[in-house]
Amino acid sequence: MQDKWVDDLTVRRDSKIIFLIMDGLGGLPQAPDGLTELEMAHTPNLDTLVRNNTCGLLDPIAPGITPGSGPAHFALFGYDPVTNNVGRGLLSAAGLDFPMAENDLFIRANFASINQKGQITDRRAGRIDSDTNHRLCRKLKDRIRLLSGTEVFFETEKEHRALIVLRDEDLHEQITETDPQNTGMAPLAPEATDPAAVRTSVILKDLIEQAHRVLADEPKANMLLLRGYAKYRRFPSFEERYKLHAMAIASYPMYRGIARLLGMIIHPETKTIEDEIAALEASFSDYDFFFVHIKPTDSRGEDGNFSEKVKVIEAVDRLVPRIAALGADVLVVTGDHSTPSILKGHSWHPVPLLLAAKTCRLDRVEHFGERDCLTGGLGRMPMVDLMAVVLGHAGRLEKFGA
Amino acid sequence: MQDKWVDDLTVRRDSKIIFLIMDGLGGLPQAPDGLTELEMAHTPNLDTLVRNNTCGLLDPIAPGITPGSGPAHFALFGYDPVTNNVGRGLLSAAGLDFPMAENDLFIRANFASINQKGQITDRRAGRIDSDTNHRLCRKLKDRIRLLSGTEVFFETEKEHRALIVLRDEDLHEQITETDPQNTGMAPLAPEATDPAAVRTSVILKDLIEQAHRVLADEPKANMLLLRGYAKYRRFPSFEERYKLHAMAIASYPMYRGIARLLGMIIHPETKTIEDEIAALEASFSDYDFFFVHIKPTDSRGEDGNFSEKVKVIEAVDRLVPRIAALGADVLVVTGDHSTPSILKGHSWHPVPLLLAAKTCRLDRVEHFGERDCLTGGLGRMPMVDLMAVVLGHAGRLEKFGA
Numbered sequence: 087m088q089d090k091w092v093d094d095l096t097v098r099r100d101s102k103i104i105f106l107i108m109d110g111l112g113g114l115p116q117a118p119d120g121l122t123e124l125e126m127a128h129t130p131n132l133d134t135l136v137r138n139n140t141c142g143l144l145d146p147i148a149p150g151i152t153p154g155s156g157p158a159h160f161a162l163f164g165y166d167p168v169t170n171n172v173g174r175g176l177l178s179a180a181g182l183d184f185p186m187a188e189n190d191l192f193i194r195a196n197f198a199s200i201n202q203k204g205q206i207t208d209r210r211a212g213r214i215d216s217d218t219n220h221r222l223c224r225k226l227k228d229r230i231r232l233l234s235g236t237e238v239f240f241e242t243e244k245e246h247r248a249l250i251v252l253r254d255e256d257l258h259e260q261i262t263e264t265d266p267q268n269t270g271m272a273p274l275a276p277e278a279t280d281p282a283a284v285r286t287s288v289i290l291k292d293l294i295e296q297a298h299r300v301l302a303d304e305p306k307a308n309m310l311l312l313r314g315y316a317k318y319r320r321f322p323s324f325e326e327r328y329k330l331h332a333m334a335i336a337s338y339p340m341y342r343g344i345a346r347l348l349g350m351i352i353h354p355e356t357k358t359i360e361d362e363i364a365a366l367e368a369s370f371s372d373y374d375f376f377f378v379h380i381k382p383t384d385s386r387g388e389d390g391n392f393s394e395k396v397k398v399i400e401a402v403d404r405l406v407p408r409i410a411a412l413g414a415d416v417l418v419v420t421g422d423h424s425t426p427s428i429l430k431g432h433s434w435h436p437v438p439l440l441l442a443a444k445t446c447r448l449d450r451v452e453h454f455g456e457r458d459c460l461t462g463g464l465g466r467m468p469m470v471d472l473m474a475v476v477l478g479h480a481g482r483l484e485k486f487g488a
Numbered sequence: 489m490q491d492k493w494v495d496d497l498t499v500r501r502d503s504k505i506i507f508l509i510m511d512g513l514g515g516l517p518q519a520p521d522g523l524t525e526l527e528m529a530h531t532p533n534l535d536t537l538v539r540n541n542t543c544g545l546l547d548p549i550a551p552g553i554t555p556g557s558g559p560a561h562f563a564l565f566g567y568d569p570v571t572n573n574v575g576r577g578l579l580s581a582a583g584l585d586f587p588m589a590e591n592d593l594f595i596r597a598n599f600a601s602i603n604q605k606g607q608i609t610d611r612r613a614g615r616i617d618s619d620t621n622h623r624l625c626r627k628l629k630d631r632i633r634l635l636s637g638t639e640v641f642f643e644t645e646k647e648h649r650a651l652i653v654l655r656d657e658d659l660h661e662q663i664t665e666t667d668p669q670n671t672g673m674a675p676l677a678p679e680a681t682d683p684a685a686v687r688t689s690v691i692l693k694d695l696i697e698q699a700h701r702v703l704a705d706e707p708k709a710n711m712l713l714l715r716g717y718a719k720y721r722r723f724p725s726f727e728e729r730y731k732l733h734a735m736a737i738a739s740y741p742m743y744r745g746i747a748r749l750l751g752m753i754i755h756p757e758t759k760t761i762e763d764e765i766a767a768l769e770a771s772f773s774d775y776d777f778f779f780v781h782i783k784p785t786d787s788r789g790e791d792g793n794f795s796e797k798v799k800v801i802e803a804v805d806r807l808v809p810r811i812a813a814l815g816a817d818v819l820v821v822t823g824d825h826s827t828p829s830i831l832k833g834h835s836w837h838p839v840p841l842l843l844a845a846k847t848c849r850l851d852r853v854e855h856f857g858e859r860d861c862l863t864g865g866l867g868r869m870p871m872v873d874l875m876a877v878v879l880g881h882a883g884r885l886e887k888f889g890a
């Protein structure tokens with residue numbers, strides 16, 4: 087779907103599309119002869135959809151490659167995940183709804199603790215609360231005046247995480263990260279990996295030095311660690327590419343950020359999965375495309391908690407009848423990547439896919455699970471191709487050629 | 489895996505990888521309702537691995553394309569087989585461990601027989617023995633002095649096959665082959681297919697003429713036929729690309745050659761398949777990656793001998809417990825291409841693949857065979873993508889993007 091010629095086939099229709107994305111949905115069994123989280127979960131409602139529709143498996147980036155959440159979501163939305171692999175700073179800025187400008191450089195920062203020898207003692211400053219973070223961002227904003235005259239913004243993200251924005255001409259993102267990833271070591275210097283970025287690295291060294299002085303009297307958060315450098319970049323929107331008026335229902339800033347970068351309208355924050363489905367119901371008449379993001383499947387996988395991941399899937403299944411009752415022309419249920427709880431992290435394994443549409447060709451799959459999807463009618467395909475398949479089933483793609 | 493961005497994700501780990509490559513493994517049934525060689529073979533040990541791991545099918549180059557052994561092995565090792573499709577001369581030179589220099593032009597030569605009318609009577613000079621070949625190469629080396637002053641080497645390969653190396657500035661490989669592929673015809677002239685190669689063609693015509701004179705009194709091998717022109721080329725090594733310290737255990741020169749070009753250490757020649765497995769056991773602690781090449785599956789396929797190909801597969805199966813006992817983190821069992829004995833040659837059919845690793849996601853395949861692998865968990869994929877899948881399962885790839 088990365089190809090311009092596919093976009094040229096899109097047409098405006100009344101049809102509606104829902105993407106129900108269970109983050110990190112794919113899994114592995116706890117013992118070699120066991121079941122995966124999804125296979126174990128009691129999912130009668132998803133199974134009914136499976137029997138009446140079609141399944142498949144998605145490779146988020148390429149076979150064998152473990153994706154971060156950013157690239158995996160770009161692939162889900164039909165944006166080439168390799169050429170669109172942007173620094174996390176940009177996704178954070180979008181997630182915070184920061185008013186971006188053309189030349190901005192976005193940087194993710196962690197507040198950290200260092201001792202008198204300059205060694206890091208806590209890379210997350212004891213996970214300070216967001217209020218402390220707010221106070222520290224204000225203090226930094228008030229007191230730092232960069233020698234270069236570069237404008238600088240400090241924005242609270244959550245706990246120990248913040249966003250730094252530099253606004254100036256001639257800023258570049260080719261800079262090394264300063265987090266050495268281990269305690270007991272000094273922070274690394276932000277060095278240019280490209281000659282063009284040398285001036286940027288000098289500005290950042292000045293920034294870090296001033297920040298260290300401003301934070302010197304803080305009990306925990308007396309240092310900043312920088313990563314995820316990204317220059318401003320504009321992406322063609324869902325409206326421009328697909329003629330889709332899209333809404334995102336997601337509670338985590340990064341996913342809201344990606345959706346905003348792609349021109350989706352962002353629903354106000356919700357608390358629970360059920361709130362998200364209620365938001366979908368309330369907004370259903372106003373948009374063509376809905377991205378509903380379920381985070382806890384991934385979180386429980388990252389925690390290594392097999393049975394809790396199973397429960398999250400079952401909780402989603404109980405809400406499926408409400409989603410199905412909306413009567414979307416295409417309903418996709420999948421994940422952005424696999425997060426097997428036995429690996430406690432993202433993995434390269436392909437992601438189960440269910441596509442429900444009146445126009446789909448049935449297969450013989452009876453249950454929503456990794457092994458079942460192997461024989462699904464959509465086969466195994468690159469995730470980036472999903473969007474074209476969805477638009478096709480929604481009647482939103484014209485014939486190619488005469 | 490052809491892409492630089494994948495290489496950038498590789499990390500050094502202690503994990504070990506074995507590639508057990510049965511050359512020409514894939515096959516076809518003798519009758520439409522029969523079994524393939526692999527399906528017919530009694531392979532209890534491979535079947536046990538299959539049940540506890542995952543399978544798939546590999547397309548060596550692209551669907552429908554029959555590969556030579558060179559490109560198929562490049563694909564196995566994650567090197568794009570199309571952009572890395574080098575002339576066979578280079579593979580021969582590497583296989584003979586010829587000390588290559590930057591400007592060398594490598595050429596495969598056959599000794600052939602021609603009659604007094606200049607017509608070829610035997611394209612392989614009655615398959616002269618390697619000792620005769622040695623004597624002829626010395627004779628040619630001693631007596632030929634090219635008019636251009638170009639340095640020339642003659643190296644025995646095996647039977648009627650030799651390697652010629654030209655060493656000079658400004659040599660080019662865009663030259664037509666001189667073997668007309670039929671007896672009763674005169675050898676063709678080596679003509680330039682690119683203006684830059686005209687001087688090279690003049691040098692080669694001089695070479696052929698002098699060789700014909702030097703060999704005039706030979707009873708059988710009185711002519712040289714040239715093919716497989718290739719300029720020297722350097723490839724990024726397994727160490728550079730994958731951070732893998734690799735050993736090749738292969739008895740045929742060409743496979744040793746490819747492995748050497750990719751920076752693998754070459755195990756001294758062995759005689760039998762069992763010797764190869766003993767070599768693997770003896771070297772197992774010293775390397776990260778092992779390429780074990782089994783030639784007879786392909787040879788028996790090329791012979792059109794169905795039952796003997798079955799027996800080779802069964803002989804390998806009996807050695808599988810010794811391989812499995814080594815406890816490699818990833819064990820791959822596959823071929824470089826299919827060689828169905830009913831076709832007596834390579835074919836385009838996809839190649840069965842078994843991948844055994846603790847981190848693999850099980851499928852429902854119970855037997856190692858072409859039809860069984862159709863429902864394998866790895867699906868059907870380009871062979872060039874295998875290496876990334878293997879590195880992923882070996883924990884040797886970092887996450888892509890944040």
